[in-house]
Amino acid sequence: MPPRLKAVTSYLNDLWKFRYFWMSMVRVDLRNRYRRSFLGLGWSLLKPISMTAVMCVVFSTLFQANIWTYGPFVLVGMTFWGFITESVIGGCLTFHTAEGYIRQIKVPLAMFPLRVALGAGFHFAILLPLVVVLVSLVHAVPSMAALLALTASLIMLFVLGWSLAILSGLVTVAFPDMKHILELVLQVVFYLTPIIYPADVLRNQRVGDFLLSINPFAYLLELVRMPLIDGVVAPPIDYAVGLVFTLFCASLAMLSLARVERRLVFWL
Amino acid sequence: MALIELDGANVIFPIVREKGLTFKEFIISLLGGKRKTRITEIHALRDVSLSLKDGTRLGIIGHNGAGKSTLLRTMAGIYPIDSGHCRIEGHICSLFDITLGFERESTGWDNIRYRAYLQGETPQSLEGKIEEIAEFSELGDFLDVPIKCYSAGMVMRLAFAIATANAPEILLIDEVFGTGDLAFRTKAKERITQMMDSAKIIVMVGHDLASIESFCDTVVWMEHGQVRQIGPSREVLASYQQSACKYVSAEVVARYQGPGDFNMYMARLIDVSGGVQAQIAKNVEGKWQVLCWNQVAKRSGRLRFDVMGTSLKLYLDNVLLAECVDGSLTHGSVGIRAMLPEASFERFAARAVANDDNRRIHPLSGNLLGGSWVHHFGTFAKDSDRWSPAKPELTLSTLADVDSTDVSVSCDVDLGARDAYRAAA
Numbered sequence: 001m002p003p004r005l006k007a008v009t010s011y012l013n014d015l016w017k018f019r020y021f022w023m024s025m026v027r028v029d030l031r032n033r034y035r036r037s038f039l040g041l042g043w044s045l046l047k048p049i050s051m052t053a054v055m056c057v058v059f060s061t062l063f064q065a066n067i068w069t070y071g072p073f074v075l076v077g078m079t080f081w082g083f084i085t086e087s088v089i090g091g092c093l094t095f096h097t098a099e100g101y102i103r104q105i106k107v108p109l110a111m112f113p114l115r116v117a118l119g120a121g122f123h124f125a126i127l128l129p130l131v132v133v134l135v136s137l138v139h140a141v142p143s144m145a146a147l148l149a150l151t152a153s154l155i156m157l158f159v160l161g162w163s164l165a166i167l168s169g170l171v172t173v174a175f176p177d178m179k180h181i182l183e184l185v186l187q188v189v190f191y192l193t194p195i196i197y198p199a200d201v202l203r204n205q206r207v208g209d210f211l212l213s214i215n216p217f218a219y220l221l222e223l224v225r226m227p228l229i230d231g232v233v234a235p236p237i238d239y240a241v242g243l244v245f246t247l248f249c250a251s252l253a254m255l256s257l258a259r260v261e262r263r264l265v266f267w268l
Numbered sequence: 269m270a271l272i273e274l275d276g277a278n279v280i281f282p283i284v285r286e287k288g289l290t291f292k293e294f295i296i297s298l299l300g301g302k303r304k305t306r307i308t309e310i311h312a313l314r315d316v317s318l319s320l321k322d323g324t325r326l327g328i329i330g331h332n333g334a335g336k337s338t339l340l341r342t343m344a345g346i347y348p349i350d351s352g353h354c355r356i357e358g359h360i361c362s363l364f365d366i367t368l369g370f371e372r373e374s375t376g377w378d379n380i381r382y383r384a385y386l387q388g389e390t391p392q393s394l395e396g397k398i399e400e401i402a403e404f405s406e407l408g409d410f411l412d413v414p415i416k417c418y419s420a421g422m423v424m425r426l427a428f429a430i431a432t433a434n435a436p437e438i439l440l441i442d443e444v445f446g447t448g449d450l451a452f453r454t455k456a457k458e459r460i461t462q463m464m465d466s467a468k469i470i471v472m473v474g475h476d477l478a479s480i481e482s483f484c485d486t487v488v489w490m491e492h493g494q495v496r497q498i499g500p501s502r503e504v505l506a507s508y509q510q511s512a513c514k515y516v517s518a519e520v521v522a523r524y525q526g527p528g529d530f531n532m533y534m535a536r537l538i539d540v541s542g543g544v545q546a547q548i549a550k551n552v553e554g555k556w557q558v559l560c561w562n563q564v565a566k567r568s569g570r571l572r573f574d575v576m577g578t579s580l581k582l583y584l585d586n587v588l589l590a591e592c593v594d595g596s597l598t599h600g601s602v603g604i605r606a607m608l609p610e611a612s613f614e615r616f617a618a619r620a621v622a623n624d625d626n627r628r629i630h631p632l633s634g635n636l637l638g639g640s641w642v643h644h645f646g647t648f649a650k651d652s653d654r655w656s657p658a659k660p661e662l663t664l665s666t667l668a669d670v671d672s673t674d675v676s677v678s679c680d681v682d683l684g685a686r687d688a689y690r691a692a693a
Contacts, residue, residue: 020385025371028382032373100369104362105386106345262348266281 008254014108022111026118044123045130048078055196072134076225077195079127083161084217085186086120091165092172092179099268109261113165121158135228146227149234153223153242160220160246163253170256173267193217216245270358270437270468272320272343277352279313279335279342279493312338314493315352322468327484327501329477329508335493336473340364340440343471358468361387361436364443366427367420376411376418376426377402383430397433404459405429406452425452432459439463441472481505 015022034040052075059065094112101107135142142150172178192211194202199218202208212218219241226234313335320326328336341347342354344362369386370379380401384394402411405425415423441460464470464483474480480487480501487504489497497504 017388018386020390021382024378024382024385028371028374028378032371035373100365101386103346104365104369106360107386263281265346 007258011108011110015111015114018107018111022115022118025112025115026122029115029119030122041126045127048075048082048127049130051078059196068138072131072138073198073225073229074196075127075134076131076228077193077221079124079131080157080221080224081190081193081195082127083120083124083157084164085190086123087117087161087165088168088182088186089179090116090120091168092182094165094169095173095264096268102265102268109264110162110166110257113169114162116165116169117158117162120161124154131228135231139229140231142227142231145233146231150224150227153220153227153234156242156246157220157224159250163246163249166253166257167249170260170264173264189215189217193221195221216241220245270322271355272318272358272438272469272471273353273355274316274318274342274349275353277313277316277342277349277354278311279338279347280309280311280350281347283308283310312347312493313342313349316342316493316495317352318488318495318498320469320471324469324486325464325484326469326471327480327487328471328473328490329475329480329487329505330490330496334490336490337364337442338493339488339490340442340471340473343438344440356438358437359388359434360438360440361431361434361463361467362440362442363428363431364440366431367423370415370423370427372416373414375414376405376407379415379426380411380430383427384433387430387434389434401429401433404433404455421452428452428456428459432463435463435466437467438469439467439471441470441474443474443476477505477509 030041034043037043039046052071055074056065056067056071059070060067091113094116095102095109098112102109132142168178168182171182192215194212199212199222202212219238222238223234223242226232226238316335316339318326328339330336338347340362341364342349343356344360344364345356346362369383371382374382377398380398381391381394384397384401389397405411405428407422407426410418410422415426418426439460461483470483472480472483484501486498487501487508488495489504489508497507
C-alpha cells in the first residue's frame with residue numbers, strides 16, 4: 001500500500017476508534033439545540049417548510065407558478081442548501097468549541113467537523129422522507145434506479161459537507177473573521193444557485209448561463225433534485241462535476257488537515 | 269512496554285498578538301489594507317532529550333514558564349515538536365486541565381460517558397466501571413444535574429474520577445492536587461499512589477518539592493525551555509533549592525547609631541533577577557542577622573528606614589518589612605517557605621516553629637497568606653535575635669484540626685539564610 005493511502009486509512013481507523021465519542025457529541029448538539037424548546041425537533045422541519053410556503057405564495061402570485069410542482073421543488077432545494085450552510089457555518093467554530101478536548105487528549109481532529117456534518121446530515125435526513133412522501137403524492141413514487149442514484153448523491157453530499165466543515169474550521173482558526181465572510185459568500189451563492197427558481201431562468205441569459213455552468217452547487221443540487229422530483233437519474237455531467245468538486249474539496253481538506261493538524265492546538 | 273523518548277526535541281509555538289483595532293485601521297482594512305497581526309514565536313522547549321522506560325518516575329521542576337507543562341504536553345502528544353525526535357508508546361492518561369472539556373449542558377452521568385469514550389472506552393467496557401466512577405466522585409444525586417450547575421470543586425472531582433478510572437501505562441500529572449476539598453484531595457492522593465504502582469511510567473510536574481521527592485526517583489529541572497539538570501531526585505532537588513537563593517551583590521544600605529554602643533547596619537541582598545532577596549542587619553553583638561526574607565524575590569522596590577529612638581523600621585515601598593527594637597527583631601518576615609495544600613490555607617492559620625542549634629524553640633506566629641507559594645509573614649518572639657540561621661529545623665503545625673502530615677516545610681531557608689549571612693559578613 002502506498003504510504004499516503006496507508007496514512008489515510010490509519011487516520012480513518014483512529015477516527016473510528018473514537019466513534020462513541022463523536023456520536024455522543026452529535027447527540028449532545030441536537031439535544032442542546034432543542035433543549036426546553038416546545039416544538040423540539042419540529043423546529044428544524046418547520047424552518048424549511050415555512051420558507052417553502054412563503055416562496056410558494058410569492059411565486060404563485062407573482063409568476064403564476066404551480067404550487068404542487070413548485071412546492072416540492074423548493075423544499076428539496078432548501079433542504080439541500082440547509083445542509084451545506086449548516087456544515088460550513090457550523091464548521092467555523094467547531095475547533096474552538098472542542099478546545100477543551102483538543103488541549104487534553106491527542107485525537108484525530110477531523111472528528112469535530114464530522115460532528116458538525118453529522119448534525120447537519122441528521123436534519124437533512126428527517127426532511128428527506130417528507131420530501132419523498134410529498135413527491136409521491138404530487139408526481140409518482142420515485143423509481144428504484146432513481147432512489148439508488150439518490151443514495152450515491154447523498155453519500156457524495158455528505159463527504160462534501162464534512163470536507164467543507166473541515167476547511168471552514170481550519171480557515172476560521174487562522175482568520176477569525178472568516179465566519180462572517182463565509183456567511184456572506186453563502187448568501188450570494190444561495191441566490192446564484194437555482195434553489196428557489198428553476199435553472200431555466202438563468203439558462204436563458206448569457207451571463208446567467210455562464211454563472212450556472214461554473215457553480216458546482218448547481219450540479220450537486222441537480223444530483224439530489226432530479227432523482228427525487230423527476231424520478232430520473234441525473235445526467236452524467238452532473239455526476240462528473242459533483243464528483244470532481246467533492247474530491248477536490250475532500251483532498252484539499254485532507255491535505256490542509258495533514259499539514260496543520262498537529263499545530264492547530266497553538267492557534268486556539 | 270511503555271516508552272517516552274525525546275531526542276533533541278524543540279517546541280516552538282506562535283502567539284498571535286492582535287493589536288487593538290483603531291478606527292483608522294478599520295477604515296484602512298475596509299479599503300482593503302492589511303491589518304497588523306503580529307505573530308511572536310516562543311521557543312518553549314530547546315533541545316530536550318529524555319529517555320523514559322518502564323519503571324521511571326520522573327518529576328519535572330523549574331520556575332514558572334520554564335517549560336514544565338509544555339514538556340508534559342509534548343509527552344502526551346498534544347504539542348508537536350518542531351525538530352528532533354519524539355517517540356511515545358503506551359496508553360496515556362493525562363491529568364492536566366482536567367476540568368476543561370466538559371459538555372456543560374449535559375448531566376454528570378452523560379459527561380462520564382463522553383469522557384470515557386474519549387479515553388477509549390466502549391459502552392460495553394464502561395458498563396462495569398461507571399458505577400465505580402460515580403461512587404469515587406461522591407457526587408451522588410448531583411450526577412443527574414447538568415455540569416453547569418457544579419462548583420469548580422465538583423467538576424474537579426468528576427474529572428479526576430473519570431480520568432483515573434483506568435490503569436494507564438503512562439501517567440502524566442500536572443499539579444492535580446490544586447483544587448478540591450481536603451478530604452477529596454487525600455483520597456485523590458491515595459488513588460494516584462495506587463496508580464503509580466501499576467503505571468509503567470509516571471511524569472509529574474509540581475512545585476510541591478516534598479511530594480516530588482517522595483514520588484519520583486528521577487527529576488528533571490527545566491530552565492528557559494532547556495534541561496538544566498537531570499538525575500536522581502535528591503541531587504537535582506538539592507541543587508534546585510540552592511539555586512533559589514543566589515545573590516549577585518550585597519550592599520549596606522543603612523547604618524544606625526543607637527544610644528551607647530548600639531550600632532546597627534542594614535544591608536540588602538540582590539538576587540540574580542535584580543530583586544531584593546533579603547534584608548539583614550548587624551545587631552548589638554556584632555552579628556549579622558536576617559531581618560527580612562523576601563522569598564517571592566520578584567519584588568524590588570524602594571527601601572526606607574524610619575528611626576525612632578531605639579527602634580528602627582524598614583519599609584519596602586511603604587510596606588513594613590521589618591522592625592527592630594534595641595537591635596532585636598520584633599516584626600518582620602522570615603524565610604520560611606511553607607508549602608501548604610492550596611485549598612487549606614484559607615481554612616486555618618498556621619504557626620511555624622524554628623528550632624535553633626540549641627534545640628530552642630522559637631514560635632513564629634502569623635497568618636499564612638494566599639497564593640500557591642505561601643509566604644509566611646511570621647513574627648519573631650522577643651528573644652528571636654538568638655535565632656541562629658546556621659541550622660534551623662522548621663516544623664509547621666496547624667492550629668485547626670487538620671492532618672498535619674499534609675503540611676510540609678522545605679528547608680531552603682536554612683541554605684538561604686546561611687548564604688545571606690556569608691554574603692554580607
